[in-house]
Amino acid sequence: MDKILVIGSFMMDLVAKTPRAPIEGETIKGISFSQFTGGKGANQAVAAAKLGADVVMLGKLGKDSFGESHVNSLKEYNVEYSYVMIEENHSTGVGFITLEDNGKNRIIIIPGANLKVTPEDIERHEELIKECHILILQMEIPIESIYKSIDIACKHNKNIIFNPAPYMDFDKRYLDKLTYIVLNEVEAKDCTGIEINDKDNARKAAEKLLDLGCKNVLITMGEKGVYFLNHKEEHFLKSLEVDVIDTTAAGDEFIGSFAYALTRGWSISNAIKFANASAALSVTKMGSQPSLPYYHEVKAFIEENVNELKELVK
Numbered sequence: 079m080d081k082i083l084v085i086g087s088f089m090m091d092l093v094a095k096t097p098r099a100p101i102e103g104e105t106i107k108g109i110s111f112s113q114f115t116g117g118k119g120a121n122q123a124v125a126a127a128k129l130g131a132d133v134v135m136l137g138k139l140g141k142d143s144f145g146e147s148h149v150n151s152l153k154e155y156n157v158e159y160s161y162v163m164i165e166e167n168h169s170t171g172v173g174f175i176t177l178e179d180n181g182k183n184r185i186i187i188i189p190g191a192n193l194k195v196t197p198e199d200i201e202r203h204e205e206l207i208k209e210c211h212i213l214i215l216q217m218e219i220p221i222e223s224i225y226k227s228i229d230i231a232c233k234h235n236k237n238i239i240f241n242p243a244p245y246m247d248f249d250k251r252y253l254d255k256l257t258y259i260v261l262n263e264v265e266a267k268d269c270t271g272i273e274i275n276d277k278d279n280a281r282k283a284a285e286k287l288l289d290l291g292c293k294n295v296l297i298t299m300g301e302k303g304v305y306f307l308n309h310k311e312e313h314f315l316k317s318l319e320v321d322v323i324d325t326t327a328a329g330d331e332f333i334g335s336f337a338y339a340l341t342r343g344w345s346i347s348n349a350i351k352f353a354n355a356s357a358a359l360s361v362t363k364m365g366s367q368p369s370l371p372y373y374h375e376v377k378a379f380i381e382e383n384v385n386e387l388k389e390l391v392k
Contacts, residue, residue, distance in 0.1 A: 080132070082213075083133075086123075086215060087117040087189070088119065089173040090147065090171070091113065091175055092175065096108045096178060097109065099184055116367060119219075121327045121370065122214050123135045124367045125334025125335055125370045127155045128370050129338045129372070129376065131341055136195075138163045138165050140171075144172070151367060155367070163199065165191040165194050173186070181323055181324055200226040208234045210236060211236070211341060212238075213237070228255050232255040238255065239257065242261060243265055251291075253292050258296060259296070260298070260336070262298045263298070299317075303315050304332070318383055320361060321362055323361060324363065324365065326365070326366050326369070328360050330370075331357045332353045333353075335376070344390065355376060359371045377391045
């Protein structure tokens with residue numbers, strides 16, 4: 079199977095479950111506290127690996143108990159971790175998550191060792207990039223290192239999936255080097271200036287990104303669905319109805335499962351349908367990586383809910 083390389087972040091998610099988020103100056107009584115390995119990079123790597131993909135992770139951890147937890151998690155989920163570097167004098171990244179009863183969340187991140195991934199680190203691993211089929215990137219490591227990763231992957235004609243999250247302004251000249259850009263509605267607005275609240279506005283934002291050089295645009299819109307556009311195809315899928323428990327890693331599951339589907343040689347349309355189903359299933363459980371489904375779980379979910387994919391997942 080084709081190899082997926084994820085260059086990105088590690089976060090230890092510290093989750094406070096609460097009836098609602100407090101307003102300024104207010105203290106409220108929470109429901110529970112949990113701790114999970116997370117981070118957009120690690121989540122996307124684990125998402126693809128739990129489905130059965132051949133996944134390698136490159137990033138940095140602190141030399142602390144949170145870092146050890148991440149290594150153990152990568153081992154458990156069969157992600158190749160020999161390229162994960164340890165920063166002696168920096169802590170592992172931490173995410174503070176307020177999870178409301180309705181499944182919505184608010185997140186603060188302290189990047190820690192993630193910010194120590196340098197362009198030189200990326201250059202030293204050019205051979206690893208050359209060996210992969212798909213490179214997945216997010217924005218929880220320094221922007222210069224993201225640019226270097228894109229440049230090297232582009233040099234070797236690799237498929238690049240770029241998730242500009244959490245959003246920060248970036249050099250739009252890099253857009254034409256990407257194979258896919260995957261954004262949620264908030265990130266798409268930040269990137270294009272267009273408010274995304276329905277399919278029509280998603281199309282306007284996607285057209286603007288195509289005009290800027292993107293080849294394939296995916297905009298995820300939570301319960302409103304997912305929109306795809308390139309110069310030949312347009313797809314819009316409604317979200318599948320499920321009981322929402324925790325939406326924390328749903329976007330990461332979508333990206334990891336989309337990449338997995340591409341390594342299987344599935345069409346873009348089927349890859350989106352598969353990722354849409356996987357992401358829906360992921361919000362029915364608590365936690366970042368524990369909520370990411372295994373292939374047999376997605377298969378069973380599809381057999382019950384997505385008739386047009388039943389033959390594909392046999």
